Each structure stands twice: as structure tokens, then as C-alpha cells.
Amino acid sequence: MQDRVSPASVTPALRDLSRDHRLLSLNTATVRRQGDLAAIIAACARAEIPAISPWRDQVAAIGLDRAVALVKDTGLKLSGYCRGGMFPADPARLAEVMDDNRRAVDEAAALGAPCLVLVVGGLPQFSRPGSAPSNDIAGARAMVEDGIGALLDHARAARMPLAIEPLHPMYAAERACVNTLRQSLDICDRLDPDRTGLLGVALDVYHVWWDPELSAQIVRAGGDRLLAYHVCDWLAPTRDMLNDRGMMGDGVIDLKGIRAQVEAQGFAGFCEVEIFSDHWWSLPMAEVLSTCISRHRSVV
């Protein structure tokens, strides 16, 4: 007769972050107002932050070749590249959408990113401005799935995994109509039933912490589909829907509890700090980075 252990009684071995910040990655949007990507990379090197996840606009601003050279020279790793997506659009613009996304895949590959994060887009008039207004969110979702499906061939050729990021439901109209981990994994199951590793999810606690199905869907995802893990915090009250994310520890998210579940599935990647915040953008870059490091060691 075997011992039976219920899932709740298993305490997964949480990785110890308290002694250093070897597992910290900085999403470069966190300090995007304080300097360009070259300045951010230099600051991360000084702070011994081992990894970043840069945004396309930041890369474009200094040039892809220079960004690649800086990443290589400093020995930084990447935890992702932000972002592809924004699939819903007028039919006449679909070629443009796919060109844009293929370029994102190529840039991610040039930079050595482990995955391209997909913010899939909301209704077409917001996803690709100028598209005809629509209130058909189911239609937008179908366009998203078609778009990801079409991008997979290019991603396969480039060996660049795509990480679908479910965004908080408050962004459903304007930014992403994929809003839960369940929905993301349903797409993965349909488009990549063989779990080739080419399609998975980017899990950002800000977007999913509230979900009553979070624990079950993390188990469903499994380590092979958990391609990225993002942290920040949910402030209560939240004063701005876009730019009032909290520093880890300043809000209500059970960060260690969620990380324990993610790591119990075998996730072994970086904890990527991504904070969109007028407050944190107003402070000196070095102060923000040192706060990220101390909170990473204490509360993440």
C-alpha cells in the first residue's frame, strides 16, 4: 500500500532567493523613463543584475545591432523579449501584422532571448489603430488564434518559442483579449497539441493573481509551458489602470505562494521584475534597481 499525499500537504522546495540576486531579471520597461536601453544595460551590469527582458521600442531606439553588441559585451542573459502580438486587425492589414510579428521573432533570436512574449491585442480598433471599430470580442479572439497559428512556422524556423501572456481582464478591450491562464493553455493545446516547446505562456502575477483557477491551471501548464515568470504587485487601491503597478511587497499578491506553485512544476528560469509605474519611473534608476534587488531577496 502506497502512502498518499494530498497536493496541499506537499511543500515544494522554493528556490532560495535571499542570499543573492542570481535569479533576478529586469524587464527594461521598469526604468524606461530614466534612460535608454544602453543606460539600462550599463546600470544592470553595475548592479550585477544578470538578466533583462527588453522592449522592441527600446531596442529600436538604439538600433538592433548595438543592442545585440551591448548584451553580448556585458554578458547579460535575456529572460524574454517584449513583445509580439496585436493580432486583431482589418483583413487588409493582416500581412502587415504578420510581417511585424516575424520581425519581432527575428529580433528576439538576434538578441538571444529564450522566448518572444505575445501581448495578443484586443478589439481591432485598439490592437491596430485605424481598423474598423468592433465589439466582437469572440471575433478578436479568433483572429488572435489564427495569428499565433500563422506565426508558429516562422517561430519554428527561428527556434524561438512564443509565450502567450494572459493580460488582466481590465485590458480585454484595448490590449489583450486573452485574459486567463486557462484560455492561454486552451490555445496552446489546440495549436501545439504535441507540446513541442514552441508555444507556452508568460505568467505575470499582476494579471493572474486574482484567478480562482490559477493553481489548477499552473499545474495544467506544467514546467514545459511556463516560459516566463513576471513579478510586481497589485496595489490596493490602484489609482491608474496602466501605470500604477506596485513594487513587490507593497501590494496584496501572495508572491511566494504563486512562485512555489510555478517552481513545483519545474520552472527554473528568472523572476522578471516588470513594473509600469509613474511613481517608480520618477525615481533615479539606481534606486529602483537596488529596491528591486532587496525586494527580490526578501518578498519575491
Next chain:
Amino acid sequence: MQDRVSPASVTPALRDLSRDHRLLSLNTATVRRQGDLAAIIAACARAEIPAISPWRDQVAAIGLDRAVALVKDTGLKLSGYCRGGMFPADPARLAEVMDDNRRAVDEAAALGAPCLVLVVGGLPQFSRPGSAPSNDIAGARAMVEDGIGALLDHARAARMPLAIEPLHPMYAAERACVNTLRQSLDICDRLDPDRTGLLGVALDVYHVWWDPELSAQIVRAGGDRLLAYHVCDWLAPTRDMLNDRGMMGDGVIDLKGIRAQVEAQGFAGFCEVEIFSDHWWSLPMAEVLSTCISRHRSVV
């Protein structure tokens, strides 16, 4: 051999709202800054709005007896009573929480409401201020279910159905940790497996329009568990998380599409307009009511 008709090809007979506003109810929070409940009731009578859903604070401000008399004298119907709930709290305060909720049931019965709407509460420090801070949302959810379960006896004795209102996930911390229709119906199934009619849901399009499972969960609810239907619109952009709801037709929600699904389940109640909006609160009451009426007839 029978004809087979797929669900998508069935066009349910949407009730015709275009010719009058017999199915319009006004949630009285919509004009709460323009006058007290007596003034709102008088304005609804003048505008031939047949039903209201009042809030407890508005009732308390003029006194329950006077509110009951005004409702009776004007012949208004109720589409609900707002609200019970706010269950998560320190253990020492649970008796106070239950007393408060039993009073809400009794007030709803005195006013002749068809259901008491439950906004279940978020984390205890926000649900019942002064409670110890917690980031245990699963614990808060357990407190909610215990609280509803405990309230059912009193609701049964008062013959007052309880309508769980799932609130948008952006309110999970501070207002309601029940955030999807699926989650609400899971609670209904556990606490009222025999579907006695005593427990159901209040479906507000603002809170649920984004949900990829909405259609399936409306079918699951069925007409007997759809106790109230609330309309407004989701503005894009939304400038304030609390008080920037849109007038029907001004946002991105597919109102007729959702109503068709609700009515296909047999829902035959009022369409209750509930708009929290600094903009609409700034306008004269009669103007707001006439806009509600015209939009009810054209876009709801």
C-alpha cells in the same frame, strides 16, 4: 431523422425593447449624487420607469418605513436590493457580519425586492476595515462561502433569494473575491445543489463581458439561477476603476448579444441600469433618466 440545429444557428427571440421602457429598472446608485431616494423615486414615477433597485445607504438616509411607503404609493417594482455581503472579516467580527446581512435580507423583504444582491467582499482588511491585513485570497473565498451558507437559513425563512454578483477581477482585493460566473455557479452548486431558487447570480455586463467562458456559463446558470441582469457599458479607455462606467452604447460591450443569451435561458426580468460615473453624476437627474430610457430602447 430529426433536424439538427447547432446552438450558433439558433436566434433566440430577443424581447423587443424598442417600443417602450416597461422592462427598464433604475439602479438608484446611477443618480445617487443628484438627490435622495425620495427624489429618485419621484423622478422615476414622472419618467414612467417601472422599477428600481435601491441601495441600503439610500434607504437608511430616508428611513426604511418611508422608503417602503414611497415604493408602495408610486407602484414601483423592485429588480433587486443592493446589497448584502462583505463576508471576509476577523473571526471576532463574524457575528456583526451576519447581523448586518440578516438585516439586509429583512430590508429587502420589507421593500418587496425579488432578491438581495451580494457583493461578497475582498480581503478582510478591505471587506470589513479594521480586520487584520491578509493576502490570502483563497482564505477570503472560503469565508465568503461560509458566510453565504450561514445566511441561507435566514434567507429561506424570509423567502428572499440571494443573488451572488461576480465582480470584475480588478475589484478582487477590495470589493469582491468572487470574480467570474463560473466561480459564482460553483458556489451555488455546492450550497444549493437542489436548485431551490434561493441562491443564484446577479449578472452585470460590466463585470463579465470580457470572460471567454461567459456564454457557456450563462447556459450553465439557466433561467432559474439568473436572478438579476444589470447593464451599462465598458468605456475604452476607462479613466477610473470605480466611477467611469459608460452609458449603454458608449462602450465596447455587445449588449444585445449578451442579453440574447440571458433571455435564451428564460430570463424574463428587468434590465437594470447601474452606472457609477462621475460624468453621469454631474448631469441633471431628468437628463440621465431620459438618456437611460432612449438607450434602453435603442442599444440594450
